[in-house]
Amino acid sequence: MRRFAELLERLVFTPQRNGKLRLLEAHFAGTPDPDRGWALAALAGTLELPNLTPSLIRGLTEERTDPVLFRLSYDFVGDLAETVSLIWPAPETPPAPPPGLSETVEALAAATRSTRPAVLADLFDRLDPSARFAVIKLCTGGLRVGVSARLAKQALANRFGRPIERIEELWFALEPPYEDLFAWLEGGEEPEADLALSFRPMMLANPIEEHQFPDLDAADFAAETKWDGIRVQAVATPAGRRLYSRTGEDVGPAFPDVLEAMDWEGCVDGELLVVKDGETRPFSELQRRLGRKTVSARMLAELPAHVRAYDLLHDGAEDLRPLPYADRRARLAAWRTRWAPARLDVSEEVAFEGWDDLAAIRDASREAGEEGLMLKRRDSAYLAGRPVGPWWKWKRAPLTADCVLMYAQRGHGKRSSFYSDFTFGAWEEGTDGPSLAPVGKAYSGYTDEELVKLDRWVRANMTERYGPVRAVAPELVLEVAFDALQPSTRHRSGVAMRFPRIKRIRWDKPAAEAERLSTLRALAGLG
Amino acid sequence: MSARALLELRPEGLWCPAARVHLDPHKPVDRAVVTHGHGDHCRPGHRALLATPETLAIAEARYGTKAFGALQPLPPGEPVRLHDATLTLVPAGHVLGSAQVVIEAGGRRAVVSGDYKRAPDPTCAPFEPVRCDLFVTEATFGLPVFRHPPAADEVARLLASLAADPDRCHAVGVYALGKAQRLIAELRRAGHDRTIYLHGALVGLCTVYERLGVPLGPLAQIRGREQPLRGEIVLAPPSALADRWARRLPDALICAASGWMQVRQRAKQRGVELPLVISDHADWPDLQRTILETGAETIWVTHGAEEALCHWCAGQGLDARPLALAGRGEEETQ
Numbered sequence: 001m002r003r004f005a006e007l008l009e010r011l012v013f014t015p016q017r018n019g020k021l022r023l024l025e026a027h028f029a030g031t032p033d034p035d036r037g038w039a040l041a042a043l044a045g046t047l048e049l050p051n052l053t054p055s056l057i058r059g060l061t062e063e064r065t066d067p068v069l070f071r072l073s074y075d076f077v078g079d080l081a082e083t084v085s086l087i088w089p090a091p092e093t094p095p096a097p098p099p100g101l102s103e104t105v106e107a108l109a110a111a112t113r114s115t116r117p118a119v120l121a122d123l124f125d126r127l128d129p130s131a132r133f134a135v136i137k138l139c140t141g142g143l144r145v146g147v148s149a150r151l152a153k154q155a156l157a158n159r160f161g162r163p164i165e166r167i168e169e170l171w172f173a174l175e176p177p178y179e180d181l182f183a184w185l186e187g188g189e190e191p192e193a194d195l196a197l198s199f200r201p202m203m204l205a206n207p208i209e210e211h212q213f214p215d216l217d218a219a220d221f222a223a224e225t226k227w228d229g230i231r232v233q234a235v236a237t238p239a240g241r242r243l244y245s246r247t248g249e250d251v252g253p254a255f256p257d258v259l260e261a262m263d264w265e266g267c268v269d270g271e272l273l274v275v276k277d278g279e280t281r282p283f284s285e286l287q288r289r290l291g292r293k294t295v296s297a298r299m300l301a302e303l304p305a306h307v308r309a310y311d312l313l314h315d316g317a318e319d320l321r322p323l324p325y326a327d328r329r330a331r332l333a334a335w336r337t338r339w340a341p342a343r344l345d346v347s348e349e350v351a352f353e354g355w356d357d358l359a360a361i362r363d364a365s366r367e368a369g370e371e372g373l374m375l376k377r378r379d380s381a382y383l384a385g386r387p388v389g390p391w392w393k394w395k396r397a398p399l400t401a402d403c404v405l406m407y408a409q410r411g412h413g414k415r416s417s418f419y420s421d422f423t424f425g426a427w428e429e430g431t432d433g434p435s436l437a438p439v440g441k442a443y444s445g446y447t448d449e450e451l452v453k454l455d456r457w458v459r460a461n462m463t464e465r466y467g468p469v470r471a472v473a474p475e476l477v478l479e480v481a482f483d484a485l486q487p488s489t490r491h492r493s494g495v496a497m498r499f500p501r502i503k504r505i506r507w508d509k510p511a512a513e514a515e516r517l518s519t520l521r522a523l524a525g526l527g
Numbered sequence: 528m529s530a531r532a533l534l535e536l537r538p539e540g541l542w543c544p545a546a547r548v549h550l551d552p553h554k555p556v557d558r559a560v561v562t563h564g565h566g567d568h569c570r571p572g573h574r575a576l577l578a579t580p581e582t583l584a585i586a587e588a589r590y591g592t593k594a595f596g597a598l599q600p601l602p603p604g605e606p607v608r609l610h611d612a613t614l615t616l617v618p619a620g621h622v623l624g625s626a627q628v629v630i631e632a633g634g635r636r637a638v639v640s641g642d643y644k645r646a647p648d649p650t651c652a653p654f655e656p657v658r659c660d661l662f663v664t665e666a667t668f669g670l671p672v673f674r675h676p677p678a679a680d681e682v683a684r685l686l687a688s689l690a691a692d693p694d695r696c697h698a699v700g701v702y703a704l705g706k707a708q709r710l711i712a713e714l715r716r717a718g719h720d721r722t723i724y725l726h727g728a729l730v731g732l733c734t735v736y737e738r739l740g741v742p743l744g745p746l747a748q749i750r751g752r753e754q755p756l757r758g759e760i761v762l763a764p765p766s767a768l769a770d771r772w773a774r775r776l777p778d779a780l781i782c783a784a785s786g787w788m789q790v791r792q793r794a795k796q797r798g799v800e801l802p803l804v805i806s807d808h809a810d811w812p813d814l815q816r817t818i819l820e821t822g823a824e825t826i827w828v829t830h831g832a833e834e835a836l837c838h839w840c841a842g843q844g845l846d847a848r849p850l851a852l853a854g855r856g857e858e859e860t861q
Binding site: 009012013015016021065066068069070072073076077078079083085086087129209410468 | 578665670671673674735769770771772773774789791793794796798799800801802832834835838839842
């Protein structure tokens, strides 16, 4: 437990991805089975423990401590798990030596509703504060250490030299504590697994630049709309149904409507969208359905989810991935006719005459839910990863707006001493004259040199501080590029930008000439 | 007379009517007795200042020789008569020169602790409990969530990280007076004999410590970007590490040595990668132990989590009340 607690603590404080990978690699290499497998499960979100409610943990602690001191401590620390782990009065001599991670997991898994408080108290008595914190995080869901399942698998691939695609394929057939997985990683036999329901690592596209078109023959490519939702893989067999995100995370529980409609057999690559009354809704509406454990009937009715198919990877049990794209699309069409699936349609091919024609098509339409175009070689097999050549994404030219810098905040990691996060606004007419309403926040788009200049400007023009945030004089205009502008109830301005980034610093432009909020609201379809 | 009559709270700070002195006043006064050299206890401008010789040396180093009228050194353990009271300074174990002020008058004794800790510190004399009727205690870490681990364990973590990441410079945020020198001394004890690099703001007080007989080993001030700092330990004020100054450090792993590092949210907010729980204040068990050891029936609690400590005192049958002193506690929260 000590090692695992230490790992979590280091991960929390290590911001860089590479730093996290190093910590994970060392842990998986240096920890014996089954502890490392339980750690992997905890990090990847596959560890199923009875959910302990905050009120149970709080109640248990209040029995052991002065409730007034507990309340004051909680007020100060601000996090229940951390307060409890620090304030828990461990006995002078622990009742038993500290348990390992697997003993802890087994004890928690075996606990019944009535024995849970006693089991937890026993663990707390035997552990130090940082291990207590780890136990609470294990049973309240969400370690919050900035590690995704993908990153944990990447660490395995790095450390043991196995392809991450194969780890991902096998993943869904394996169970914690993954002893068979580690045996294979360390040179043993590949685990036998029924992979029918497993995630197939996705094929991804590279962005295309204008100068590459002369080298490409338009006749070799099919074009289709790049929908602005979440790329998903929907798998259904007689044994079950799964909906995976691009990184192989199971997002099915948040989309019971999609799962229910998957009364077919096969594996579809597509885009998850909100489609209501035949109309594709903007990404912001899909966003409201993400990451939920339970979905209310009202939300299901209001924001119906839908899959728009790009590709067919399996037709029933038959693996189509080695076939050319054109053949797979023909199979997709036939498959759709055969099953007539609900909540699923096919992303139509966009017919075009040549690259110039396609560019015109790309820029002509700015419908909600579209990001640009995808170009796919008609002869391309479906390959895992991001191979260069077969698939390209061609996002439409971004929209831009000249906004006024309002707030700046220091960044993290390499940028930790620079003001690198910028909130900007547009002018709003009020009764007291024009004022700025924040419309977005950007962390990127500028060059290193521009960042140095922006940082210097912020330091010279600060007006107020709110914690880590600095307000600046409303004098600097930033040309902000963004992919779409959507109505938002979460922002005071009523609009939210998709992928805002700083395109140019308009040192020359007077702030008074920056964008009006009313213009942006109109662009978002608001009156 | 009652022990409570030994001290009064005035706008400029604690006042002892029998000795006619202020204790750690936060505004300039005629005659001040100061427990230690931190800026929230020792401010410039007093016409006369009484403190331990070490504290006076620190005050002069920080504020210059003209910041005070008269300086009166009083070595620990030597009583001095001031008007109707006898005053003695007794080591508080907080930083070099730190002292509790023991005031005796009318057959009663009051002790003003200033800041103190009970954990061992190679750079200063250890705290000595004094039996008294009225004890004025700090409460910086006056909540049961604060239990500081041994400093040697935290230093071992720092050295382990340095060994594991030898390409990175380990930059530790420390307060300039006390924490910097204690950390250096603890590193020396743990066998780290390499040059330790210092931000310019720490150099002066390290020199004072060495002059007063606290050896700190090889130190060098950081100048420009030329020194080879990879794999080395750098000490700097936390504010410098969060700001432009840190850009000169090669691939810095940001650490911080503070009692607040026990709360991980705090560490994370400050962008600290390696939090070291090293405190120059008493933790919760030591605050309790110290209060009981003084045998005082009346407890006044200053800066920090007064409410929790007063609540605990009440449970022990002690008469405790919070003292709202202005301008305290800033050295740990900066």
